[in-house]
Structures are given as structure tokens and as C-alpha cells.
Amino acid sequence: MLFENLAQQILLGLHIPDGFLSVPVSALWWILTIAALAVAVRQVDGLSERQIPLMGVMAAFIFAGQMLNFPIPGGTSGHLLGGALAALLLGPWAASLVMACVVALQALLFQDGGLLVLGANIFNMGIATAFVGWWVGTALLRAFGGQRWGLVAAGFVAGWVSLMVAAILTSVQLVLSGLSAAIVFPAMLGVHAVIGIGEGLITAAALAFVVATRPDLASTLTGSLGTDAARRGVGRGALAGITGVGLAIAAGLALLSPLASGDPDGLERVAEDQGFLERAQDPAYNVLPDYTIPGLDGPISTIVAGIVGLLIVFAIAYGVTLLLRGNKAETPR
Amino acid sequence: MTLAPSALDRYIDSKSPVHALDARVKLLLTLACILALGLLPPGAWAGIATIATILWWAVLRARIGLGLVMRRAFVALPFALVALTLVFSRPGVPLLRLPLGPLTLTATDAGLIAFASVLVKSWLSVQAALLLTATTHFTDVLHALRALRLPAVLVAILSFAYRYLFVLVDEAQRMLRARECRSAELPGQRPGGSIVWRATVVGQMVGTLFLRSYERSERIYVAMLSRGYSGELRALHHRPLSRREQGLLFVGGGILAAIVFLTYVAGGGPR
Incomplete structure (x- = not known):
């Protein structure tokens, strides 16, 4: 029971409480969130009368779905955040709105995440997960050429990557608010690389289930699936194989993350020792002149490192995809 | 519970x-x-x-x-x-x-x-x-x-989400309880099933919950339609803030x- 609570609190590592982000950082992400949601409200079919109950109930569904968990030996449990799943079922714009409502309700009703930092939390867990999940998922579905196991792979990778992006964004905001990049990035990314496996597995299984039972509801997905692939369920072998690949990538990245951030810390240390930190202001960051960033070189290079790392992961996943598809093309269907 | x-x-x-x-x-x-x-x-x-x-x-x-x-x-x-x-x-x-x-x-x-x-x-x-x-x-x-000045659609979605939150959480908890009942476990013994299998089970529970929620939202829409819903949620009118409330706001x-x-x-x- 204690361990379960602990695991839930680790997942809450993405719900930033008030007081941890500086006011300019909170304000910047409020602006981004408001802009994105304003576009989303326009995009979602003008939000026809039919959509409003659907969106509301879907937000409640994601909220309830986050309670469904499975125990992992060793005391933790696998959870769902749901951004990628919502995006692949409803489309990215609708999913952004749904997830924004989920995160807002959690903050307003349960104090999971603060109010001043709500903009950042909605952006990280709602908008970013929805869009990254959508992009990664649909790109992989196309790349897999409509195979039924492709749906599972796309769901898994989309779930995992979306959670990693949320963790990276959270880390960026914390680092911009003055926390040490050398500790925040490895800790956040390491933990979420593991938690993301649960996210990916649940997303993949849920997608496969919905496509097998009600293919009409997952029209965005069934459109890119073969006709008979949509009807059949997904074999357990495919799920296990894809999990293996995903685990390997996740473990690799988790191992690499301390290495990646060792160097920026050195830069930061040097900058502090030499006292050129204040003078070395990058013009691009004068947008936020009100706060000083301890170790300007550190965070930026770590952020770049994080993004590069993510691109590498995606490139590997894409490469594996192409390889697998090449093999598949030779065998007659 | x-x-x-x-x-x-x-x-x-x-x-x-x-x-x-x-x-x-x-x-x-x-x-x-x-x-x-x-x-x-x-x-x-x-x-x-x-x-x-x-x-x-x-x-x-x-x-x-x-x-x-x-x-x-x-x-x-x-x-x-x-x-x-x-x-x-x-x-x-x-x-x-x-x-x-x-x-x-x-x-x-x-x-x-x-x-x-x-x-x-x-x-x-x-x-x-x-x-x-x-x-x-x-x-x-x-x-x-x-x-x-939060957009009316967002307020409408939030109020729907709030209204059905407790219904769907109850649904999720019934599913969890049903899984507990099906899964016998001996103390001190390693519980059965691989992690992938367990995740698949949860994924199917999430999928089921999605379908039930989706179908519920369709029923809600039809029920609202038959009660005269025209795509607009009618809220109670807002009264302007009284002088005292404005004063409190400014003082605070x-x-x-x-x-x-x-x-x-x-x-x-x-x-």
C-alpha cells in the first residue's frame, strides 16, 4: 500500500506544484497553453453541439482510466497518463482539449499540480503528449504499412515518447526556474523512461482492443490499417516482441542520460567560477529578462542534448520500422 | 468505495x-x-x-x-x-x-x-x-x-467532465474490484502473469472503459436532445459584483x- 502510494507520487512527478516554477516561466507557458487551446477550440469541428458531451465524458474517461493500474513486482505499478491514447482515438486537437480539462480538474479539485503553474502542466501533460503521441503514432502507422502488429508498435512507441516529452518539458521548466540541470534531467528522464513502458503497453493494448471491437470509433486508425488487419485482434507475440525493443531503447536512454548531462554541468561550474555567467546572455533568452538563469550554458545544452536524444530514439524506431517492413515485403501475405 | x-x-x-x-x-x-x-x-x-x-x-x-x-x-x-x-x-x-x-x-x-x-x-x-x-x-x-472570460465551450466541457467524473471513476473501480476477485494471490508467492500480460489486461480494461464512456456520451447526447438541447448550455445569469465585493477584491x-x-x-x- 505504501509502495503503491509512492509509485503514484512518482507519477505525479509530472504535476508540478505551485512554488517550483518561477513566475516568468509560469507566465510563458500560460501564454503557450492559451494560444494552443484557442486554436484547438476552433479546430474541433467548431465544437458542434454533439461534441461537447463527448469531450466532457472523454475527459472523465481519461481521469478514471488513470486509476486503472497493474502491479509490477518490486512494489511499483504501471499507470496511464493517456495523452497519446486520447490523441490516437480522438485526434490531436480534441485530445488537447480533453487532456487540458483532465489536468485542470486535477488541479482545481484535488490539488494535483498548482494553479499558477497550471498552464505549464496543461502544456506538458495535455497538449504536448497529445500532439507528440499523434505525430509519432500516425507516422509509425503509415511506416508499418497497415500491419496489425504495427498498430501495437505505434501505440507503444507513441505512449512512451509522449511521456518522455512531457518529462523533458517539465525538466526544462524546472531548470529554467533555477533547479540544477545535472540532477533534474537524469532523474526525471530516468524515472519516466521506465514509467513510460507502462504507458506504452497500456496505450497499445487499449488501441488494439478498441480497433478490434469498434473499428468504426477509431476511424483515424482503421483508415491506415488494412481491412482484415482491423478486424483481427492482436497477437500476444507481437506485443511481447515490441516490448522487448522498447525496453532496450528505454534502458539505453536511461543509462545514457547521466552521461549526456555530465558535460553541461562542467560548463556551468566553469561559468560560475569565472563569473561570466551574467555577461554571457544569449539574445534569444532576453525575451525573459526578469529572472537570472543559473548556468545559462548548462540548461540550454542539456535541452539540446535531450532533444537530440529524442530524435535519435525516434530515428532508431523509424529505422527498425523500415527494416521490419523490408522483411515483411519479401514474405507473401 | x-x-x-x-x-x-x-x-x-x-x-x-x-x-x-x-x-x-x-x-x-x-x-x-x-x-x-x-x-x-x-x-x-x-x-x-x-x-x-x-x-x-x-x-x-x-x-x-x-x-x-x-x-x-x-x-x-x-x-x-x-x-x-x-x-x-x-x-x-x-x-x-x-x-x-x-x-x-x-x-x-x-x-x-x-x-x-x-x-x-x-x-x-x-x-x-x-x-x-x-x-x-x-x-x-x-x-x-x-x-x-474562459471560453464557454471549455466551461461546458469542464462541467460535463465534472458531472461524469464520479460515474466513470466508480465504473473504473468496479472493474478493478472485478479484477481483484478474479485474481487469486497467495501471500508470499509470486503473483502470476508476466508484466506484458498484466499491461495487456489493463489496456483492455482501459479500452472497455473507453467504449462504455463513448456509448454513454452518445446516450447523454440523445437524452439532452430530447429535452430540448440546442447546442447551448444555459447557465444562471451572472450578477455584477457588489460594491462590497469589489472593495474586498481591491483591498486583498x-x-x-x-x-x-x-x-x-x-x-x-x-x-
Whole structure:
């Protein structure tokens, strides 16, 4: 029971409480969130009368779905955040709105995440997960050429990557608010690389289930699936194989993350020792002149490192995809 | 077992000056309070203590157990582990050196002050949010959000989400209970099934919950349609804020602004 609570609190590592982000950082992400949601409200079919109950109930569904968990030996449990799943079922714009409502309700009703930092939390867990999940998922579905196991792979990778992006964004905001990049990035990314496996597995299984039972509801997905692939369920072998690949990538990245951030810390240390930190202001960051960033070189290079790392992961996943598809093309269907 | 929004929910129907206050005023003052806490520099203990005093006075006026609010506000504290890095990353007078393999962690006084400030500010912010939640019905909060120019569609979606939240959480908990009943487990023995298999089971539960929710939303839509729903949610009209409420808003905001202003003028931002 204690361990379960602990695991839930680790997942809450993405719900930033008030007081941890500086006011300019909170304000910047409020602006981004408001802009994105304003576009989303326009995009979602003008939000026809039919959509409003659907969106509301879907937000409640994601909220309830986050309670469904499975125990992992060793005391933790696998959870769902749901951004990628919502995006692949409803489309990215609708999913952004749904997830924004989920995160807002959690903050307003349960104090999971603060109010001043709500903009950042909605952006990280709602908008970013929805869009990254959508992009990664649909790109992989196309790349897999409509195979039924492709749906599972796309769901898994989309779930995992979306959670990693949320963790990276959270880390960026914390680092911009003055926390040490050398500790925040490895800790956040390491933990979420593991938690993301649960996210990916649940997303993949849920997608496969919905496509097998009600293919009409997952029209965005069934459109890119073969006709008979949509009807059949997904074999357990495919799920296990894809999990293996995903685990390997996740473990690799988790191992690499301390290495990646060792160097920026050195830069930061040097900058502090030499006292050129204040003078070395990058013009691009004068947008936020009100706060000083301890170790300007550190965070930026770590952020770049994080993004590069993510691109590498995606490139590997894409490469594996192409390889697998090449093999598949030779065998007659 | 149903979902209890919080242990403070039972206070929501009690009567007090804070409960009677308009939700718009409470929402704005809560946000202003959290904003003021966020703007205070690390180590501005006088300012933090003043805001804490005002906040606790409001909690006592609302006749909510102060100790309960303080305890409940610890929910965000696990996040403090991340902030612990502040102790070792701020330049300042070294207090403690921890040799950790090749690198040495140096705790500084400035780092310790920054860490303590973040903890206290975060703790107080959660208390402010708790006070709002414990004294205001969520429907009133939604009306207040609408009055503060949140788009009507978002308010409509939020109110639907709130209405069906408890229904679907109950549904999810029934599913979890059913799984517990099906899965026998002997104490001391490794439970069966691989992790992938368990995740698949949960994924299918999530998929089932999605289908049930989707179909429920269709039923809701049809039910609303047959009751004359035209795509527009009719809310109770908003009355403008009374003179007294406006005054309270300005006084409250003014006091908070003055605290922040005085801290910066007097201390020059103590660091």
C-alpha cells in the first residue's frame, strides 16, 4: 500500500506544484497553453453541439482510466497518463482539449499540480503528449504499412515518447526556474523512461482492443490499417516482441542520460567560477529578462542534448520500422 | 468505495463568511495569493509570514480545521525531492561538503534558503488552493471561470467532465474490484502473469472503459436532445459584483501587492 502510494507520487512527478516554477516561466507557458487551446477550440469541428458531451465524458474517461493500474513486482505499478491514447482515438486537437480539462480538474479539485503553474502542466501533460503521441503514432502507422502488429508498435512507441516529452518539458521548466540541470534531467528522464513502458503497453493494448471491437470509433486508425488487419485482434507475440525493443531503447536512454548531462554541468561550474555567467546572455533568452538563469550554458545544452536524444530514439524506431517492413515485403501475405 | 474529492469536502456546505463570499472574488484572491508567493524572492521570510498569517486567518474564518488544511497541503511534498538539488547548486557560503565519488556536493547557505523557501511557498500555495476548494462548490468555480472570460465551450466541457467524473471513476473501480476477485494471490508467492500480460489486461480494461464512456456520451447526447438541447448550455445569469465585493477584491489584492512591493524595496531582494 505504501509502495503503491509512492509509485503514484512518482507519477505525479509530472504535476508540478505551485512554488517550483518561477513566475516568468509560469507566465510563458500560460501564454503557450492559451494560444494552443484557442486554436484547438476552433479546430474541433467548431465544437458542434454533439461534441461537447463527448469531450466532457472523454475527459472523465481519461481521469478514471488513470486509476486503472497493474502491479509490477518490486512494489511499483504501471499507470496511464493517456495523452497519446486520447490523441490516437480522438485526434490531436480534441485530445488537447480533453487532456487540458483532465489536468485542470486535477488541479482545481484535488490539488494535483498548482494553479499558477497550471498552464505549464496543461502544456506538458495535455497538449504536448497529445500532439507528440499523434505525430509519432500516425507516422509509425503509415511506416508499418497497415500491419496489425504495427498498430501495437505505434501505440507503444507513441505512449512512451509522449511521456518522455512531457518529462523533458517539465525538466526544462524546472531548470529554467533555477533547479540544477545535472540532477533534474537524469532523474526525471530516468524515472519516466521506465514509467513510460507502462504507458506504452497500456496505450497499445487499449488501441488494439478498441480497433478490434469498434473499428468504426477509431476511424483515424482503421483508415491506415488494412481491412482484415482491423478486424483481427492482436497477437500476444507481437506485443511481447515490441516490448522487448522498447525496453532496450528505454534502458539505453536511461543509462545514457547521466552521461549526456555530465558535460553541461562542467560548463556551468566553469561559468560560475569565472563569473561570466551574467555577461554571457544569449539574445534569444532576453525575451525573459526578469529572472537570472543559473548556468545559462548548462540548461540550454542539456535541452539540446535531450532533444537530440529524442530524435535519435525516434530515428532508431523509424529505422527498425523500415527494416521490419523490408522483411515483411519479401514474405507473401 | 466511491471517490471522495477531498477530506475537506464535508466542509463545503457549512456556513461562514468565506463560504458566503462570491466565487469570483475567492478565485481571484486565491490566484493573487499564489502569485504573490511566487513573486517573493527566496528568503523573504517576513513577506511569506505575512501572507501565511492572512491565509490562516481566512482558514479560521472559514471554520475549517487549520491543522487538517496544513496536513492535507503536504500532498505536493514528494516533489520537494527535485528541489533538493537547489541546496547544492546555488553559489554561496559552503556549509557542508559531501564527497560523492568523483564529485563533491557542496551545500551552501543560499542554497538551503532557496530550498526552504520553495518548500514553504509551495506548502502555502496548496493551502490557498485547498481553502478555495473546501469553501466553494465546483459549479460556482466554473461560473467564476466563465465570468473571467474562459471560453464557454471549455466551461461546458469542464462541467460535463465534472458531472461524469464520479460515474466513470466508480465504473473504473468496479472493474478493478472485478479484477481483484478474479485474481487469486497467495501471500508470499509470486503473483502470476508476466508484466506484458498484466499491461495487456489493463489496456483492455482501459479500452472497455473507453467504449462504455463513448456509448454513454452518445446516450447523454440523445437524452439532452430530447429535452430540448440546442447546442447551448444555459447557465444562471451572472450578477455584477457588489460594491462590497469589489472593495474586498481591491483591498486583498492591494495588501498582497504591497507585501511583494515592500519586500523588494526593503530588502532589495535578500539573497
